Structure formats: structure tokens, C-alpha cells
Amino acid sequence: MNTRRRLAATAALVAASALTLAGCASPGTPAETPTDNSLEVWLFSSSMPAVIEDQFQAAYPDYDVEVVEIPIGDMTQRLVVALQGGEGLPDVVQLPLRESGGLLSTGQFLDLTAELGPMADDFPDGALLGTGDQINTFTMGSGNMGLWVNEAALAKHGLAVPENPTWDDIVAVAEQLKEASGGTQYMFIQPPGANGANMFNAFFNSRGGTWWDENGELAVDEDLAADTLEFLVDLHERGLVYDGVWTEPTFWDSIRSEQVVGWTMNYGVGSTNLQKNVPEQSGQWRLITWPTWEAGDEQATGVFGGSLFAGLAASDNPQGVKDFILWWLTPEGLQATVDTLGLVSYEPAAEEIDLDFEDPYFGGQTVISDLSSVPYPPFYFFNWPETEGAVTAAVDAAYAGTLTPREAIDQIVAELGSL
């Protein structure tokens, strides 16, 4: 190879290496430093931007708020990338409640212990969220589960859910409905995959169950879990469940055709979607607050979802972050929560805003206050991706009959115990 060619090859190699290493480089300092009065809020609830831009801004006109809407499925990924890269972080982020255990334990979120600690008695156990001794935020749009029932559809068969029912009462109605409808109508749904696992978790939680304690230690009552799973598997074997998920358009066809006349779900997904997708069934549905497992038991429900706002510790505007998060506990913020997410976890809310408003879709029932009146026992979302994955796989296997409920729970415990 002659000298000129050697020089050209060397130059090309140097250029190629420089370009490759440029791809590995970490980003430099941003061109523009955010001002102290700016607040960037990442959220996934599409009803919230208007509330923030109108009401929060009215309360804090000096803050320059930028709202960025991100689909719920992308939120965690975007935040993780921004946290690792150290660039492009928001000041406040809305997170699904299920992500709270893993993300808050990273220590990357603003400590609000001084502000929220004195208010601990105003929240049910488990509603204040944080890691160790630090409190970072509180649950919003609490996922208190209820049983939504199409009473009008039941009445066509001369059926009705009794007052203050137990689950045995509900199952009895479901059996009668199956017989009356020729097996074409259902009081229960069992979605596949992760939604099915979380549905099981809600039933489990309603009996006091949790996988992890407040310190992130494995704390499952295996007998309780197995018994709960057996209840659900039994429903499946008796043909009392509709295998589908509310995110499928066919589910809403089934609601419309009264194939599904009972649905265990929280307010945010249940009530909101019923009113949006089947407005013509207004007045037909009623909320049954969570049935008890035994007659005379104190009522408790289970948790299915919820969300939170958390401030980033790296925010350039920590005071703005605190003002934003605490604003949601003001009367205006509480009302905004009810208007956008449904339930509030802050117990004095009933004294500050009207939670007893009658919902015409549910025949004038005070759905918000009824659901809020039945809290769920503490449920901690530590190691949640692994937990959800283990529960999903085992519950799927139990419904398919390849594992007994006890074997399924043993499998889950074995997997979680190895973490």
C-alpha cells in the first residue's frame, strides 16, 4: 500500500473512531438553564392539563408551568432514560401507583416528609408513599374497587343483589343469572395476563393480603392467597366469568348487549368508561360497595390502580414542586382530583368539598363518597415488575388448570423469595 493510500486509510479510521465514540459520549450541559419559576410536569391523565393550566396557574400565577402529556405505557421508560441520562428531567411526574415502590426507592424524588409527615393521620395506612423514613407523595385517584352491576339487566330475570351482600350472595345471583340466561350472561370478568393478576391482587388485598410489607420484605399470607385464588378459579370452573378485558372493543359490545352485567373495577376505569362507552345504559347500573367475605365482617375493598405526583430531587424549582403537589390537597385541588381522577385518599376531603354529589348515570347514587367510605388495607408495590410477572404467570396457570391454586401461590412465593 503506498503512502498516500495509507494516509487516507488512517484518516478514515480516525474519523470512524471519532464518530463511533461520539455516539458513546454523554450529553453536555444544556444550552438553556430553566428559570427558578418554571415547572415542567409530565402526566398521562388527559383530563388534567386543563385543570393545571387553569386552576393551579390561577393559584400560583408566578410559576411558568409546562405540561407534557405522555402515554401511561411510556411514562416510566421516558423517566428512566431521563434519570440515567441526567438530562431532560421534568420537575414533577405523574406515575401509576404500581410504579411507586420501585421508583420512589431509587431516592431520586423530592423529600416531602416535613410537609406531609404532620398530615399522616389524615391519610389511610399506605396512602402516603415514600422510601425508608422519607415521604415523597400521596396516592391520588385511589383504586378502591367496587362491584358495578347492571340492575336493569338482572331485573329482567327477576334477580337482584341483596343489600350488604357477601361474596357468597353475589355468587348465588351469578348462578341464577347463568341458569336464567342459558349461560350467556355474567356477573364476573376475568381478564387475561397482568390485568387478571391485578384483579386477583385486588380480591386478595380486600382480605388484608399484600405481597410486601412497608419495608419491602416479603410478607404474604400464603393460605389467604391460595384461598382467594381458589375462589376465583372456582368461579371460572363454574362458568360464571367472562374472559375479556375492558380495553378490547368487544368488551363494550358485551356490556351493550348485556352479556356482561357485573364488573369488579375501580372508579377511574369502571365508572368513567361505563359513562363514556355506554351512555345509553344510564340509570341501569348501580355501584355495590365491596361485598364482605363473611356476613357481619367489616367492609374493606381491594386496590386496583391509582396514581401519584412526585417531584424530582434534581428539580431546579423544589419550592414550585412542593407547591404543586400540596396544591392537590387544597379544596380546589381536591375538587380537581375528583373531577379528573375520581377518588381522593385525603380523609378530611369530605369536610372541604362535596363528595356526596349524586351521579345521574348511577340513578342518583353518591358513587364517590360510597367508594371512598370503604378503604383498602395497605398494599405495597415493591419489586412490582417481578411480582406482577410472577403473579400473572401463576394465575394464568391456575385458571388453565395446569397448577392448583396452592401450587400457583407456592410458585409465586418461591420466585419472589429469590429476589
Add this chain to the structure above:
Amino acid sequence: MTALQSRLDVEPGATGAGPNRPAPAAPGRRRRALRRHPRSAPYLFIAPFFVVFLPFGAGSVLLALGMAFVTWPLGQAPVFVGGDNFATVLTDPLFGKAMGNTVYMLAGFLLALMPLALFVAVLLKQLRKRSANIVQVLVFAPITMSLIAVALVFDLILNERVGFVSGVLAQFGLDPIPFLSDAGLAPWSIILLRIWRVLGYYAVILFAGLQSIPDEYYEAAALDGANAWQRFRHITFPLLKPVTLFVLVAASIAAWELFAEVDVLTDGGPARSTLTAVMYIFQASFGQFDLGKGAAASAVLAVAIIVSTLLANRLLRSDDRDR
């Protein structure tokens, strides 16, 4: 001398130079410059690709490889841990399950795809040109459709309760088939979706390869009394090997990286029967926030892809070298 000839600096009547032909006589310094740097033009043409690929492609790969050797807590500096991430991944039963599922679906996909694609390509060759063009467009169309949209439609077709197939079976008094909710059937439902979507794409590539085989070979073979199978075995298959290798490698790489179809249809279930290697990587990186573990799993997957590609290359080319 015409204007074009003078611009090319070529003498009248000269046919022009190629890389393997002697340069024609041409006057001036330009000719000498071309002789000294006859190969610079190709590099200039491919340079833009490398300007983009090197930082965003190769650079990202190097970065990912580096991440495999660190633990990187969210928002903190990475800490070197040597091969710990690789040890974690290689001893994780879940990774073994994911890789096993991926290999299973890869094998099933290739075993079904290759003969089907070749069959469609041979059928295309039998058609007249105008018909072949129309059919090519039709079979190629699925690859142009949004993968997510296709997956959602397949969900509606295969759904045990409300799917089209279940409806047809019910008309004949038959029980529905749990395509997506049975751990044994769900992987094949994914394979079915993938084959439907990419069959035409690879068939068109094989068809192009078939068209490059001179018809004279088939005519000569027919004159010698060779039947259809013999013509296929002794003419079509050997001459189609380079294209077949390309299709095999491209299809297998895509199958190793199976993610979107599974994410939409089954989310790795039921009972993790469709959990793939890329899903494991995604869950480790963005679910467990363990980027080091995810990067290590990515590296292991990359090695598996490279090894399988080399094996395929060796298998298909060994016959040629033995001759």
C-alpha cells in the same frame, strides 16, 4: 469530439474505462488524477451512511456493551462490576425460559416460512409477467401494514370468546380453540401472525433470485429428461442458495428480536409461554430499572444471533466448498 466526450475527457470512439478494464487514453492531468484515485468515488458514496451509522449505530452498541459491565442505579453514577451482570443473566431461570421460547418460536417460524416462501416464489414464476406483478403486490402488501394494527386484528380473529375463528367453529357446533390463552398454542399463534406478515416479503426476494436463474438451464434439463423435482434439486436450489441464505439470515435475525407481536397479543403469557429474549431485556431495563442486566442480556442475545448466523452461513455454503 462531442461536448460529452470532452467533459468526460475521453477520445472519440473510446468506450470508457471500468474497474477491471484498462483506462482509455485521455489527455491531461485529470486522466492522471483518475488513474491515481480510481476507487475514491465508492467511498464518497457510502460515507453518508457511515456518518449516521457510526455514532448512532456502532456507538450505541459499544455503549450498551460497556453498560453490561456496570451496575447503574437510577440517577447515580455507574459502578464497574465486571461480569456480575452476565452471571446474573446466565443463571436467571427466567432468561433461560425467554431464550428457550425465542429459539422455539424461531425454529417453528423458519421451518414454516422457508418452504412456504419458496413455494410462493415458484408459483409466482409460473405466472405471466402481468399477473406476477399484480400477485407480487398483493403478497407483499402485509409487510407494509402497521405491525400493531395487524396484531390487533389477529387478536380479534383468534380471540377464544369473540374471535372470528371461534364464531365459525360455533356455527358447526364446535368448541372454541384457545389460540391465545393456551400455553401450547399461543407461541404458534405468534408464529402464524409473523408468517402472514412477512411471507410475501421473503417470497418476492426468492422470486427475484429465481428470475436470475437462466431459463436455458431448465430447458437443457428438460431435454435431458429431468422431472420437476430433479430440476428443482439440481438447478433451482443450488443456484438459489445465496438468496436463500440471505432470506434465512434476515428472517432469523428478525425472529430472534421478536417483541411487538408478543407485547400486543399475549404480553409474554399465558404462563410466560411467549416471553421472548427482547421482552426480558425490556423488562429488566425499564421494569426493574437494571440497565446493566438488560445490557448484559442484550450482549448474550447478540452473541446468539451471530452464532446462529455463522452456522447458517456455514451450513449453506459447505456444499459449495466441497465441490
